[in-house]
Amino acid sequence: MPDVPREEPRPMQPAGESPAHRPAPAAPPAGESEKAPAPAVAPWVRTRLRAAPGAAAGLALLVFVTALLAAALPRVVDAYETKGLRHDVRTAPAHQSMIEITAPLAQGAEVSPDTLRGDQERLRGVMPAPLLTDRGQTVHGVRTMIRVQGLDPWLPKPDNEPVEFTLASPSDLGAHATLRQGRMPAGSPKRAEAAVTAATARALGIRPGSVVHVPGIAAEPVAFTVTGIVEPRDPERPYWAVEPLLRTPLLAMKPDPTQLSSYWQAALLVSPASGSALATTTGTPEVYWRFPPVHDHLTAEDGGPLAASLASLSGGPALVKVREVAGPTGRLATGLDDVVAGYEATGAAISPVVAVAVFGIGAVAAVVVAMTGGLFLARRDGELTLLRARGASLPGIGFRLLGETAAVAVPSAALGLAAAVALVRGPDTPGAPALTGSAPLLPSVLAAALVALVAALVLPVRAVLRHRAPRLHGVREDLVDAKPSRRRTVVELTLLVLAAGAIGSLRLRGTSDSGDHLVSAAPVLVGVIAALALVRIQPVPLRWLARPARRMRGVVGPLAIARAGRSSAGGVLPLLALVLALTTAAFGGSVLAGVADARDRAALLSTGADARIEGRTEGVPLPAGLTEAVRGTRGVREALPVQIEYGVALPSPVATDQPMSAPLVAVDPAAYSRLARRTDNGAFPAELLASTGKGGRDAVGDTERVLPALASPGVAARLGDRPMKLNAAAGAFHVRVVAVRTSTPAVRGADFLVVNAADITNLRQTAVLVTGAADGPALRAAVEAKSKEFAVTTGAEVRGSYVDSPLQSGAEGLYSAAIGAGAAYAVVAVLLSLTRSGPERATLLSRLRTMGLTRRQGRRLLGLEALPPAVFAALGGALAGWATVPLLAPGVDLYRMALATAEGSPALTDVPLRVDPWSLALPAVAVVLLTGAAAGIQAWWTGRKSSVKELRAGDAR
Numbered sequence: 001m002p003d004v005p006r007e008e009p010r011p012m013q014p015a016g017e018s019p020a021h022r023p024a025p026a027a028p029p030a031g032e033s034e035k036a037p038a039p040a041v042a043p044w045v046r047t048r049l050r051a052a053p054g055a056a057a058g059l060a061l062l063v064f065v066t067a068l069l070a071a072a073l074p075r076v077v078d079a080y081e082t083k084g085l086r087h088d089v090r091t092a093p094a095h096q097s098m099i100e101i102t103a104p105l106a107q108g109a110e111v112s113p114d115t116l117r118g119d120q121e122r123l124r125g126v127m128p129a130p131l132l133t134d135r136g137q138t139v140h141g142v143r144t145m146i147r148v149q150g151l152d153p154w155l156p157k158p159d160n161e162p163v164e165f166t167l168a169s170p171s172d173l174g175a176h177a178t179l180r181q182g183r184m185p186a187g188s189p190k191r192a193e194a195a196v197t198a199a200t201a202r203a204l205g206i207r208p209g210s211v212v213h214v215p216g217i218a219a220e221p222v223a224f225t226v227t228g229i230v231e232p233r234d235p236e237r238p239y240w241a242v243e244p245l246l247r248t249p250l251l252a253m254k255p256d257p258t259q260l261s262s263y264w265q266a267a268l269l270v271s272p273a274s275g276s277a278l279a280t281t282t283g284t285p286e287v288y289w290r291f292p293p294v295h296d297h298l299t300a301e302d303g304g305p306l307a308a309s310l311a312s313l314s315g316g317p318a319l320v321k322v323r324e325v326a327g328p329t330g331r332l333a334t335g336l337d338d339v340v341a342g343y344e345a346t347g348a349a350i351s352p353v354v355a356v357a358v359f360g361i362g363a364v365a366a367v368v369v370a371m372t373g374g375l376f377l378a379r380r381d382g383e384l385t386l387l388r389a390r391g392a393s394l395p396g397i398g399f400r401l402l403g404e405t406a407a408v409a410v411p412s413a414a415l416g417l418a419a420a421v422a423l424v425r426g427p428d429t430p431g432a433p434a435l436t437g438s439a440p441l442l443p444s445v446l447a448a449a450l451v452a453l454v455a456a457l458v459l460p461v462r463a464v465l466r467h468r469a470p471r472l473h474g475v476r477e478d479l480v481d482a483k484p485s486r487r488r489t490v491v492e493l494t495l496l497v498l499a500a501g502a503i504g505s506l507r508l509r510g511t512s513d514s515g516d517h518l519v520s521a522a523p524v525l526v527g528v529i530a531a532l533a534l535v536r537i538q539p540v541p542l543r544w545l546a547r548p549a550r551r552m553r554g555v556v557g558p559l560a561i562a563r564a565g566r567s568s569a570g571g572v573l574p575l576l577a578l579v580l581a582l583t584t585a586a587f588g589g590s591v592l593a594g595v596a597d598a599r600d601r602a603a604l605l606s607t608g609a610d611a612r613i614e615g616r617t618e619g620v621p622l623p624a625g626l627t628e629a630v631r632g633t634r635g636v637r638e639a640l641p642v643q644i645e646y647g648v649a650l651p652s653p654v655a656t657d658q659p660m661s662a663p664l665v666a667v668d669p670a671a672y673s674r675l676a677r678r679t680d681n682g683a684f685p686a687e688l689l690a691s692t693g694k695g696g697r698d699a700v701g702d703t704e705r706v707l708p709a710l711a712s713p714g715v716a717a718r719l720g721d722r723p724m725k726l727n728a729a730a731g732a733f734h735v736r737v738v739a740v741r742t743s744t745p746a747v748r749g750a751d752f753l754v755v756n757a758a759d760i761t762n763l764r765q766t767a768v769l770v771t772g773a774a775d776g777p778a779l780r781a782a783v784e785a786k787s788k789e790f791a792v793t794t795g796a797e798v799r800g801s802y803v804d805s806p807l808q809s810g811a812e813g814l815y816s817a818a819i820g821a822g823a824a825y826a827v828v829a830v831l832l833s834l835t836r837s838g839p840e841r842a843t844l845l846s847r848l849r850t851m852g853l854t855r856r857q858g859r860r861l862l863g864l865e866a867l868p869p870a871v872f873a874a875l876g877g878a879l880a881g882w883a884t885v886p887l888l889a890p891g892v893d894l895y896r897m898a899l900a901t902a903e904g905s906p907a908l909t910d911v912p913l914r915v916d917p918w919s920l921a922l923p924a925v926a927v928v929l930l931t932g933a934a935a936g937i938q939a940w941w942t943g944r945k946s947s948v949k950e951l952r953a954g955d956a957r
Contacts, residue, residue: 140289195226580877710739
């Protein structure tokens with residue numbers, strides 16, 4: 001390293017002569033110019049940066065990348081949380097997200113459309129922030145809470161049941177519907193007019209000019225003249241989607257247990273001017289205002305305030321204001337609070353998992369930055385020792401080094417912050433700055449500032465601590481001669497006790513406090529414990545290996561093991577960086593593997609097989625040849641037809657007035673047993689459902705047959721252990737439960753009863769369970785060629801439906817990025833460790849070359865020397881990762897991270913965190929291979945250089 005810039009020597013002052021009595025310098029002789037001043041001394045920072053531009057550039061790059069990642073992290077989290085909140089509000093069903101305010105209307109009362117419109121704006125004004133509503137889709141009017149019958153004989157009457165109408169007078173009908181025939185309704189309370197949609201007109205035979213009569217509170221019915229036929233615009237928007245009956249009639253079934261009869265349900269779109277006419281009907285009218293929410297302005301920070309606003313509307317101060325407008329009997333109903341609560345629950349479950357990755361990668365980055373300072377300090381150790389020997393003060397050295405590092409770290413961190421802001425903008429939000437987007441800037445600024453602070457302080461702090469006392473030049477610093485001091489031992493023991501106490505406290509008190517980051521920091525604590533233990537244990541097995549290695553032929557093996565046990569390159573920081581990186585990778589890999597396995601399992605339990613073919617309507621029998629066509633489809637391994645009859649009434653051996661029903665499944669026991677065993681879904685021996693030999697059509701009259709049955713726990717408890725008679729469409733017979741399973745492939749529910757298909761009297765197979773890697777489009781084409789009444793559901797499609805929230809995909813992407821960043825920092829740690837020991841290794845190799853060591857032997861020596869520390873780091877990281885997973889498993893909820901909603905799969909109730917062997921083994925092996933490759937390349941490059949420079953006289957190395 002270049003010497004410190006020195007000032008020009010000044011002449012000594014004679015003794016006893018003060019500066020005041022010093023004679024003034026003589027004036028230059030006439031005709032001679034004044035002497036030029038001495039050149040100024042070069043600034044320290046500029047001189048040092050020019051002396052080592054490569055080191056400065058490396059530090060700048062490391063700080064830039066670290067600041068970029070640190071500043072981008074809060075913006076990425078805010079972006080996917082914002083997208084998640086908006087997604088949940090946007091995709092919620094219209095009837096659930098709608099805010100609806102209603103008030104009963106007295107019979108015979110009159111209401112003015114202008115009054116309702118004015119009340120609508122007043123109600124919109126009492127909506128607390130950040131809740132905003134869509135003006136274009138807001139609707140108000142009068143409607144009947146109870147459907148009324150159509151009295152006209154010309155209306156269609158399937159099964160002799162009259163039409164039932166819903167009467168509603170929605171506002172701004174002309175803005176949301178296109179007139180197809182006639183004119184828009186106007187009328188008055190005395191002369192009521194209405195419109196119907198084109199679908200209603202076709203189903204009920206209504207034309208412009210038709211008059212529909214409904215019962216009134218007086219003796220005479222109330223007449224509504226249909227003046228026009230309209231076609232809804234944007235039928236999926238909230239104006240129409242909240243009440244689908246307003247746009248599309250429904251052929252419903254009467255809930256009569258003795259005889260099923262169908263009838264039409266439809267709607268009359270009454271003119272707002274005729275809205276008061278609804279108060280004269282028997283339909284129990286009410287006034288309503290419907291406000292659909294908007295989501296484009298919401299950010300991640302609005303989740304809590306939005307929940308508080310909805311709580312205020314449901315039963316707080318805002319509800320009081322609503323009733324001041326709607327009246328004391330006004331009611332407010334919305335399901336938006338459940339949507340927001342689900343979003344917050346998912347975020348609360350995912351945040352601790354994401355925080356584990358953040359803590360892990362942050363710790364690795366901090367250790368790598370500290371290693372960079374250690375590398376710079378090792379390169380300048382002689383210079384700083386000389387400065388201290390010449391009387392330099394510790395504050396002077398510290399501030400000079402701080403100036404050097406700050407000159408590099410601060411601009412690099414600022415560039416990293418600017419790059420993060422430019423690359424991660426967040427979702428577009430009305431009113432947000434164009435350059436920064438909706439993501440808040442302060443967390444990113446603080447994160448980048450923290451990186452700059454750590455990078456600037458690590459070198460001066462380490463230098464001051466190292467040179468607080470004068471040191472000898474050229475002293476050995478390996479693990480044998482540089483014994484850990486008592487102070488270091490006390491610090492390590494303190495950290496060990498604190499980490500062990502924190503983990504023990506975590507295990508004792510649980511993980512219910514979501515604001516406590518102890519759960520997230522647990523992998524770091526485990527990594528610290530593992531690293532401190534390994535750095536103490538590492539020399540012992542190497543010394544044990546050194547003894548038998550002395551008997552080996554050649555000098556490379558014994559010398560490599562001996563140097564690995566004494567080298568300072570295996571210090572705490574490199575080992576800690578690798579252990580933390582491996583622990584984070586192991587835990588992150590286990591999380592991602594657990595999420596993927598849970599989705600695969602949930603999809604398999606939901607479909608029952610790799611694919612499922614079932615009628616769009618329950619009980620539709622399979623057409624002839626469909627099963628054979630499916631078996632002939634490419635990729636299909638097996639197609640198992642089954643008969644599923646839903647809602648079979650279950651008898652009870654004891655008297656009870658609580659009815660119970662369950663699906664009855666008729667299967668081929670051998671094929672169904674193979675399917676259940678392969679899918680690990682209620683496996684059972686096929687012999688349990690052996691045929692009684694009394695089935696088929698000839699056994700119709702034999703109702704005393706007893707069929708062995710496989711049942712769910714609830715059904716088994718209902719039927720008991722005695723044969724019980726069933727009356728089903730499959731036949732009349734007795735069943736005896738011979739085995740109990742919690743699930744079965746054919747049905748998704750919790751209750752079921754499985755029997756042998758050969759023993760029933762009315763075999764009508766209704767579904768096909770397909771195994772194999774069948775192509776979805778090809779399978780659908782084969783099914784549609786036989787019948788269009790059947791739907792095909794593949795496991796891959798069901799699995800994809802579990803990943804429909806940006807919270808899930810964002811957290812998974814962040815976890816994958818954290819694992820990648822941890823791997824990158826591990827690579828940097830390995831390179832820094834080898835770079836720090838590079839000069840000393842090069843000198844050793846040159847000296848051994850003069851003693852007869854060949855180039856090949858020298859390369860093997862340097863390569864083998866680097867492997868033992870890497871092996872120890874790999875083992876320590878794998879063990880720490882293995883210990884972290886069961887430690888954090890009780891506090892990690894993978895259910896919401898794996899599935900779209902809590903109701904994603906009824907059969908999958910728990911997603912535990914388990915150790916993923918590949919996540920433990922692959923990173924550990926990669927570290928060893930990477931270290932060996934880097935050491936080999938370094939050895940090859942060192943062997944190419946001349947030994948003269950390394951062995952020149954006076955070289956302190």
